[in-house]
Amino acid sequence: MASVIEDVYEIEKLKARYSNAVDGGWTGFTPHDADAVLALFTEDGAWDGGAFGGGQGHAGIREYMATGEAIMPFAFHHISNPLIEVDGNRATARWHAVLAVTAENQAKLHVGIYDDQMVRTPDGWRFELLSFTLAATTDLPKDWTVF
Template sequence: MSNNDLASRVEAIETRFALDRLIAEYAQAFDTRDESLLRGIWHEDARLDLGAAFGSYEGVEAIVESAHTNWKAMPHMHHWMANALIDIDGDTATARAAVDCLCTHIEMGPIQISGLYHDTFERRQGRWAFIERRFDLHFLTPLPNWKPIAGGEAAS
């Protein structure tokens, strides 16, 4: 094995970890209302398309504004991102990642949202970030009998 082969393999592994981390940071940013983390995962000209149910946003400022709107409507969110399939091609990459999200909606109460994210990433000046994240909603369903009885979000 040549040093170039080893270097290419190490770079592919490092890139995969960086992209997996971006997917996880998206979920953490929304769940913890971390605006700084949310801002840091996008290139400035990025697009977030959450479909007819949640809207489409161009640029980091619009994406952050949409987060504030969603945080007001759904003060508690818990995303589970899973089964990320990532394809890397030089300084670009695509991914599909499944999501289940339990939320407390101010009008509907507890709800579950499920779907699939279609992601496009670019590495610019050595930094990987989203340039597009598109969401296909599988379902949004109220959970009328769901009530936490223990833990940080249980009713006191």
């Protein structure tokens, strides 16, 4: 059985893999990898994007990702301040997030909170619920450039 410290580390890596899988839209980086995202969720997991929508189960999450990529072709997550609580084979985590995105031909900066629920599976920790609450948003200057 893993120690709580090992569990926390694995959950931090799960969230980092999430960011790497959903980010994209610039040269040299594979964008919006739905298969990689789905591998991070349980089969019946849910992605609740709050104001941005969401999906239930792998099919719903895949559909949500396709919509999200069309709406936000560029996405870059910075996630910090993890508060992770492990209770046996279940865990909760709260994270602060700063997201730079493009949407509707406008660069935007979003800040918010992720509240996640994870479960330990035979393949490691997986999201049962990934939930984002938008706290604030602003448009970035028109001369903002994506490389």
